[in-house]
Structures are given as C-alpha cells and as structure tokens.
Amino acid sequence: MLPALVALAFLVCLGVATARLARLDGLAVQRRVSAAREGNLAVKMIAEFEGHGTGWFWEADRQGRITYLSAKVAAALAPPYRDPGGCLLTDVFRMDSASPGTERTLAFHISSRTSFADYTVCATGSTDGTEPDRWWSISGRPVIDDLGRFQGFIGSGSDLTEKRKSDAEITRLALFDGLTGLANRQRMRQSLEKTLQPQGGVLRPASLFLMDLDRFKAVNDTLGHQAGDALLKQVAQRLERVVGAVGLVGRLGGDEFKVLLPAIDHRDTLTTLARELIAALSQPYFIAGATVTIGCSIGIAIAPQHGDNAEELVRNADLALYAAKADGRGVHRFFSEEMLSGAKSRKALEDDMRAALAEGGFHLHYQPVVSTATEEITGYEALLRWQHPVRGRISPADFIPVAEECGLIEALGEWVLRTACDAAARWPRAVRVAVNVSPIQFANPAFPAIVTSALARSGLPASRLELEITEGVFLDESGATDAMFRSLKALGVRLALDDFGTGYSSLGYLRTAPFDKIKIDQSFVRGAAQPGNRNAAIIRAIVTLADTLAMETTAEGVEIQDEIELVRTLGCSHIQGFVYGAGIADAEVIVQLGGAVQAAPVGHKVSRAPRTKMLRSARLAIGRTQGDVRIRNISASGAMIDGVAIDDEAVGLDVLIELVEDQMFAARVAWAQDGKAGLHFAENFNLDRLQQAQPGRVARRAT
Template sequence: MATRSFLRGFTDRAAARGESAKHSDDHAAVIAMSDSTRRLEVLDDCENADFAWLWASDPEGRLIYISPGAAARLDCDAEQILARPLVDIFEVATDNPGGSSQRPLKFQLTARSKINNLIVHVAPGEGERTRKWWSLSGHPKVDAAGTFLGYRGSAKDVTVEYERKLQDSRLAEYDSLTGLANRHRMNRLLDGTLASFKAAKRSCALLMLDLDRFKHVNDTMGHQAGDDLLKQVSERLLRIIGDAGEVGRLGGDEFQVILPDLDDRGALGELADKLIQMISQPYPIGDKRAIIGTSVGIAIAPYDGLDRDGLVHSADLALYAAKNSGRGQFRFFSHDLKDEAEERQRLMEDLREALATDALELHYQPVVRLEDNLVVGFEGLMRWNHPERGFVSPGTFIPMAEESNLIIQLGDWALRRACRDAVAWPQTVKVAVNVSALQFANPGFLDSVAEALKSSELTPERLELELTESVFMGDNTLVDETFKSLKELGVKLALDDFGTGYSSLSYLRSAPFDRIKVDKTFVDSCTARDQNSAKIIAAIIGLSNALDIETTVEGVEAFDQLDLVREKGARFIQGWIYSKALPQNEVIERMSIGTFKIEPDGPDRYRAERRKVLKRIGVIHGDHRLQGVMRDLSKTGAGIEGLFGIGMNESVVLDLGEGQLAVCQVTRVREGEIGVEFETPLVSDGAGGLCTRHRISPYALAAAGMPLEALPKGSYPMGLSAKA
C-alpha cells in the first residue's frame, strides 16, 4: 500500500511538473502582435516594476490615464489627479541647466506638437514641499478621420539627475562666495536681453560698481574679513535691487546690475545714490567694524551701446569717471568721456611729482565765532594748481592718493605745513588738519604728529585733527591706544562729517572728541520745505552741548541758513558766507591789521548754484532748427544767446546733445538772448552736471518725422544714424 501511495504521489508531482512545463513553453513563445492579452501582461509588468510610466489625455488636455506607479510616486491616488488639466499638474522647468528655453506646456499642447523629453516640475497638490522633476514625452493621437483624440505618452522621474545638473549649472553660473550670478551668467543674460530688446525697441540700463577702500579692509583685517564683507555687500545689493534687475559679482570687488526697461536717469540717479548710501554703512566683522564705499558707472542701451561689449565699455568709462571725480559718486556715460584709466594714471604720476617738488599748497578756511564774528581757527585744505590742467579738485586727487597709499605722504606733508604756518598766527587761533583712515592706521602716524609739533614748535592744543568715522574700522584696541596717545600729546580731536554715515553714538562715548562738525549736506537743505535737516542740525548741537563738546557747522553760504543754525544754537560757523579758503600770505595780511574779524556777506536765500556754461546747442522753434550758445544752466531753466525772432511764452525745444531734448517755455526775451523754463526739471548726472531725465528714443524721432541730423553722434538702432 505504501509503495502504491508513493508511486501515485510521484505520478501526481510529475504530472504537475509537466503542466508547469507546458505553461512555461507557452510563455516562452514569441508574443504575436495580435495577442492583446499577453501584450497587456507585458505592459502591466513594466508599469508594476516602474520601468516606465504611461499617461494619456483627452482632446481638452485633461489627464485620463496615468500608471499606478506614477501616482504612487506622487503620494496620491490616481483618482486625485485624473480629469485634471495637464497644465495644472505639470509646469515646465524655467531654470534649465542646458541654457536653452523651453516653450510652456500649454503652448505645446495647444499646438498639438510632439513632446520629447520635456523636463517638468510636478506639483500635484497642496502642501507638496519636495520638488519632483519628470521627463515627459508624448505624441498627439488622431483617428482615421483626422480628429484629434488627445495625447498618449510616457514619463519617468529624473529628479536626482536633474537636481545634479542644476547644481553643476549653478556652480558654473554663480559666484561660490556670494551666491550672485558670476561674469559668465551676467554676460549671457545681457546678451540675451539686448538682443530681444533691440527687436522690441526697449531700453536696458547697466550699472557697474566698484568698492572703495576694500583693499584696506583686506590689508588690515585679513582676507577672511574681506570675504565676509563681500557677502554682506551682496546681501545689501539684493535687498535694494529686488526683482527690478539681476545682480552679479564679476570678480574681486566689482559688481554689475542689469535693469531691463529703465532709462529714466532721474530714477537711476536716485537708485545709484541709494546704493552708495547703503553700501557705505558700517559692516560688523566679528567684534570689529568695517567701513567702505562704492562708485557707480551707468550706461543705457540703446543710447550708450547696442551690444554687450559696447554697453559694458560705456559703463566702465562712466565708473572710471566717477572714481576719478572722488569717492561715493555715480556718473552717467557720455560720449565725451576720455579713457579715464589712462588719464588717472597720468594724473597720479603728476601728483607724485608735485609732492616731491613741493608744488602743492595749503589754503585755510576760517572758523568764525558767531556771537562776535571773530576768527578762532582755520581748516587747512589742500590745493593743487597743475601747470597744464589748472586747478585740480581735492575731490579728484585725494581719493586717488588714498588708493595708492600716497595719502600717507600727503598727510604728513599737510601736518608739517599746517603746523609751520600756524606758528605765525595769534596764539588763540587753532589750525585743523584732515587725517585719512589710512594715515591714522599707519604705525608711524603718532611719530609724524609729534615731529610736526616739535619741528614747528607749535603748542599742541592749537592743533586739531579732523577724523571721520572710517578711522574706527580695524583693530579697536589699536584705535583706542592711538586716541590715548594723541590726547597725551595734547592735540585736539574733531569728528568730521558727522551725520552722513553710520554716526554711532558709541564713537562719542569711546573716543575723546573735542569737536563735532555738522556736514554741509544738512546745511544745503536746512531751509527747504519737507526736509528733516534742520531738526538733525538741532539734534547734533543739542547732543554736543550735553556732552560738553563744541560744534562747528560747515557750508553756510546764505543768510537764511545762518539765521536758522543760529536759532538752533550754533556757535561756530565755517562757510562761504564768511570766507572761502585763503592762502597763507592773505591770512597773514588780514591778521596784521588787527583782530581778525569777518562780517558775513552772502545772498539772502540759499539756492543751488546756477552753472555757468558756454556750449553751442540746437534750438527747435516751430519748423526751424536754430543754433544758439547756452550761457547758464540750472535744473529748471537756461539762458541762451544768439537767437532772434522768438517771443515771450513761446515753446521751444533745446537739443542738449546725445538725444537730450528739453521742452521749455520762453520766460525772458532780450536783444539776441532768451531765458527759458523747462517743462520737466533736469536731474543730476552724478558729476556736478545736469542732464535730462529721459532721452528721446531715435525710434520715436523717426516715427515723428524729425530729422536725425538734429542729434549728435551716438548709437541709433536699426540702421538709423545721426550726423554731428
């Protein structure tokens, strides 16, 4: 019985193996195209294994099928996304690491184009935080009658690969230190912007920024501090520019800003001023504080360049001009700018020679006691009369000297000269000398001060050193020790330009200042409406009185300003209402006739200086273009000579050059001369000059039928040209 049972079991197992082998043979056979059942099995196997996902849409672009595995990868059921429009589920990637742009999915579906490996961001529902990237392919399905039935396609998850490409692309296009776009990316963006804007007849502004005194931070505080500073500068730039443009770091301390669709030079000037002001605020670096500044060059397409090379070159020239005119300034490009780099180098060589040959001078501006108009001191101001260039502004050569460290030699010279000259004055009269941050931080500075006093035999308390808050940059211990040593020498200390920078009260608490100087910028606007300058002046004077520190108000030029600062409690005044800076021989001459008193003399009311100019311009009067000579210019009007036949209250258009057309009304008529008032006030060009807020587009001129010959040489797109 046992044997028969074993044989029967063996037979059953053999039969089972035979049946299984038969099925195996069936599945090993080639699957015919007509075998829909087995083909469906293959499809199911692939979908279940996640080798590929399938999807389908209806003619209206709604999802009607998606593989279960795909839905599971999205952490949802298929029912949650079926019947939804594809454009609600898939969003085409805009940050394509390949650099080529992809058309929106809606456009492609509407065009019924074939979709081939389209990278999309998947956002199936609310609260989805993890970004997923898919590669989408599909083709339009039509029936025999040509009716569109929707799409049939495949998809796969490429998140890991795509994120890696994005990271590689970011490393290639973004600055690793600051996270800003690098030079390569900025070049690509500018190329693309200018190419598309040229066809659309749109404008684009380019700002070039260069940090002032950054090298000093690196030299005194170390490269790690310099890197930290660059990161903070980048954060401030991003906060100021926001979504209005793209900010990039080109390398070192050079930055670039692209601002599409902006040609308003008034707005650009205001933005540049804001950048300069915000970047000039102190930076915390560990337990220290760094103070730098910036200069800005501005160029605008299509006026200043049509392509990247032309526009960047124009912005660079404007930047060099801004730096050459003094720190903390902006400058618009104009076609009469020279190569400032070469000009700057020649001027620097001439400055070295002037210092070596004692060709520089110190002039002295009086500080007057308001109660009796008695001169109680002078500020020594450096003057350079170049044998070929004439007078060179200190705002031009002092920043150059600071960048080359020549400022230390210049500062030592000024100390010696001021002390030597002051010995010839009455004992009650002090002399003030400006000290730069570089000079203050120089290890030999204390010896220079002591030597100047010793060689001149000037009483130490008659020497006042004027310092700005930039001296607090660097080693706090070293700064405190220097202050202590200076007070031991017996010299006086003044905090200059107070209120224009960070102006921390900790300066007054930690440093032994004897005087605070209220900056001219507050005085210029103290009598204007809707200004806080008068309140700031009153606050600084009140603070000084509370701390038992004397105050000097700088830059007083008119009686309305003098009356206001007197009302706010000012006791000492320095400004043109009393005197400009005088050479030493004139100071001695004025003192020789007795007590040096100066009666104030100036205009009743302060107004911005009307600039004297001598420039040939075009004047469009009706259908005629005339030539005239502009004699003076202000923000609101101008005086023009050489014109006849123009009556009062008539409208004219001044061609100020480079596409600057100013509409104005005649307000004064004399023989051969007219005065005009501008319909729109001019704005600052950042270099002490004025320019129109907007320039007239050559496209608009051509459309209006105006002769392009009326415009000066410049850039005019699409084959337009202008003769000189």
C-alpha cells in the same frame, strides 16, 4: 654465431631507443603539465585582474562582432548588451568625440583592420543627455595567423570613471566660484572671448554687465563674514533667477558680479533687464536673524560698438560702472566715449599730481574760524590748493577723489599736515590750525607717529593742532578705530567731527569717540534764516547735543551776514565761511593776526532764495566753447556749478547752461572762485521741470 650477435646488438639499440623515447615522452608530458599549470595560472591571474583591477579584455571576430568581453564591463552595459556575444563592437560602445586624438572612429579601424589606442568610450545606451555612469579607455589590434590571414581583433581597456570625475571636479573648481556656484572670473573670460569670436567674418552682438553691490561691506562689518557669504549666495540666486537662460552670470570675487548676454544689443531690452536686476537685489534679505538691505550699481558695454575684444569690452563696462557709482549708486549706466576720455583725464591728473607733489606744485590757503561770542579769529582751516601750470586752478573736489583712488592721499595728507604745522608755529598769535584727515590716513597705524613728527619738527604745541575727521572713518569701526582715537588724544591734539549730519549719521559713536568739536555741515546752514525752514531746528538740536557732551560747534559755509546772528542765537560756538573771508595765503594770515583783534564780516547781508542741493552733470557753453560741468545746487534765479576752469575775470560773462537735457538756458557768471562759479539766470527757472528730467540725468542727494 654472427646472427646471434647481430640480434643482440639490435636488441641493445632497440632498448636504448625505447629508453630515449620514454624519456622524451616524459619530458613532453612534463612540458604539457607545466604549460597547463602556466595556463591555469595565467587564467587565474587574468580573472583576478579582471575581477579586482581597473583593466579588462575583449576579443572580436573578422566582422567586429564581440566573441569575448570581461564580465564586469558587460554588467555595466545597457540592458540589450548585457550578453554582448555576437554584438558589433561599434553597437556596444560609443566614442567620446570631445576627447583629443579620436578623429577616426571605431568603425573606421574595424573596417580598415588597423590598430587604435586609448579611445574614450561609454555604453551606447547613454544618449539621454546626462553624463554616463561609466567611462572606459579602449585599445585594440588586429590578429594575424601564421599564414598572414586576418582573424579578428584582440584588445584591452581600463576604467576611466573615477579619473573623469576627478577631472570634472578640477574643471569645476577652475571655472566655477566655490561660494556661489556661479561662473568664476576665468570662465567668464573664456565665455566672453568665445562669444566675441567672429563667425563667417561677422562680429556677433553681445552685451556685458559689470555689477557692484552697494553697502555690502557694512553687512560684513556688522554681521560678520559668514553673514556676508550667506548674502552673496542669495544675491547669486536672485541674479540667476532674473537673467535666466538669456545670459551667463558670474562672480569675479568679493561683491563684484558679471553678466554676459550673447546676441543681445538692444538698449531698451538691456535697460529693462538692468532695472529688474537692481530691483531684485534691492529687496530685503534675511540673514542671521536680521533684515538686510543692499543696492546694486551696473555698468553696461555693448559689442561691437563699445569694443570687439574682451579686454576692451570689460574696460568700458568698468568705466560705465564707475559712472553709475559716481551718479549716486543704485542705477545703471551705458558706456560712452566721454567716460573713456574722463578716465584718461583722471590718469593724466594722477600723473600731474605726483609731479606737483614732488616739485612743490601744491600750496595751502587758510580760512578763518571765528568765535560767535567774541568775534575773534580762534583758528584757521588749512585748505589744499593746486594751481596747474596748464589747466589753471584745479578744485580739490576734482583731485582729492583721484588721490584717494590712486593711493596718493597719504603722501599728500602728510605734506599738508607738516606744512600747516610749520606755518602755524610762525603765526603771531597762538590760534589753532585745523587739518583734514582722510579715512585712508586715519586707518594707517603709523598716523600717530606722523603727527608726532610734524609737531616735533615744527615746534607747534599739540593743543593748537585740530584734526578734522569725517564720519567715513566709522565704516570700518573696530578695535583699531578706538585705538587710533586713544593714540591721537594721548598726543594732546584736538579732534573735530567734520560735515556732521551728511554721512552715516549714527549718534552711537559720539558716546565713545573723544571729539572736541562738531562741525555742522553747510547744507544745514544754507537757508536756515528763511521763514519756515527747518534747518534752524536741526542746528539747535545738534548744538544741544554737543553742549551736553562738552563739545564745541562750528557752523560751516556761512556766507550771508544775516546768518551770523542766527547761528549765534542757535548756540553755535564758532563760524566758518565766506562771510568772514575765503582762504588766504600764509603771509596774509600773519598780517591778519597782527591787525585788529575782531574779524569783520564781508559779502551779502541778506539771504538768497532757497536752493535745492543736487549733483547733476550738464553742458556749459561760453561763446562757441562747450564743456561738461556739475550743478551743485539750484534755485529759481541761479545755480552753483563746479568742475569748470573759470576765474575771476569771467564774472559778468553771458553763458548757456543745460538745465533740462538738450535744453540750454541763458545765464550770467555772478562769481567764480576755486573751480566753482555762481550763475544768475536771465529768467527765473521753474524747478518743477527738474522732476521731468530723465532718470539717468539727475541724482538727488538728501539735504
């Protein structure tokens, strides 16, 4: 019985064990099926990720030879590596050494069996200097088995191609001019700073050109901004063609350009290049069906003698450009220390001018305007004067341009307008007062209101105020210009066109601009009485034009008494000039108007020798003192200069003046007034010698 029970128990246990084993086998099978399913799912997901995403995978053995690489990456490799199995990872990919954080190479990590992350690589076949077609980011780590043995590398990567293209476009937009494709201001600055960095403690030579287009604004205004943009593109092409590989050309904005020339500091080489650039840019352009001609001025600074850092070199090149434009444009100028001292002087002049305006340092003189028919004084022109407490009398020719540059001209012009109106309202006779208006004042929409306020405050009738406007206001001729003319005429004031014939000389605006008077520039009056001089014919033509348009005419700058009859004969209605006196103070005007009705001529009775009008810098020596002056005109026997602090007490002094570069000639001061002086040469000067002067020293102006 007992054996049977034992056998039964054994069979029961065996059955239970068998059932449990079967259940365990079933679970194992389920786990294997589940693992297989998960493995297949993972494979599918990896395949999907590799096929349609930006990521990919790779694997390498202990020697760094590729055992697996995603197919899409393999297809983008160079032909020898399209089947990369067995190839060294370092043969298939090369690193981008310019990327940050890649001081150690792939070969280092493979040999040292260390991890690396986000290394930028491309196919090794991209070595022809062009940008590779594809870029990737690659990461990897060593694989260690359960026994701690190194088995190889496994890693992943992602496609960087589109990101690099996007980054490159951002860089291009940040460093290149969108219109011309030239380097922009930021890139030029970076390149200049890099060029000026010392190497081995030695400063490297370099030169900088700053360029400004002449007459570009007129193209924009007449043909439109699209034509202006097309012109700038052609300018950029010409600049790059002339400069070539020797320098970097950039556009700073507007019509300003810059050329950086590393390792070039020879003046003759720079002069040749500057002249070639000016000549190239001065050739005609064909824009919007029209032929356009512009010019170019260039300022040059050389490192390290003109500056050893970017800020200093740019400043000095800009000062040289300022000098080039002041010398008549279409030329180049090298920086000199005198330019810097001149800039400092202008800044000091600006500061002093602001103080003078606030503290009452300016005053007005009034020059009579005389009728040729009755010889009566019909009005006065208000002339701005400044007696500096230290520098003495400063010529308007010196401080007015500075006032226009620094934005002070509107405040100064308004002070002149109000002061002249107040004075004229007190004069004993109802004569007119003329006030000069700068183009900047004229462009201010509030200008009519300022005129109205000045008339109302002074009580001066509008008909007694004459506003003198130069042709410069027509540079920006537009609907706003016409509206300004209408507004001013609606006030009842008179309008005079000043310095006619010396500016842009377009007769078209005389058809619509409501001028009451044309003022004939003194350059046409000077010498008109000389036999064979054509100025008389020009004056007659201007008078005929004015008469036809019912306008008066004033001949400016009449100095010699024999010119009075000539001007009268030619038909001018009025005369203004030293022949009837220089400017006088308001108190003297009151005395003059209370006296004789007719004005009496003064000064020389016979015209002097013909003079050549010019603008030229020169040295003037009085004893041991030397200074820079400007020659305004010259004849065989004398010259007129300005920019010099000479007063009436200097008349009769012996001086030396530089008529030809580095050659001084003896002369004597014949007269001095308002910052100008007349010199009489000790010996007659041969004017033909001026033609032999260096091109940079003389800038002639058409008369």
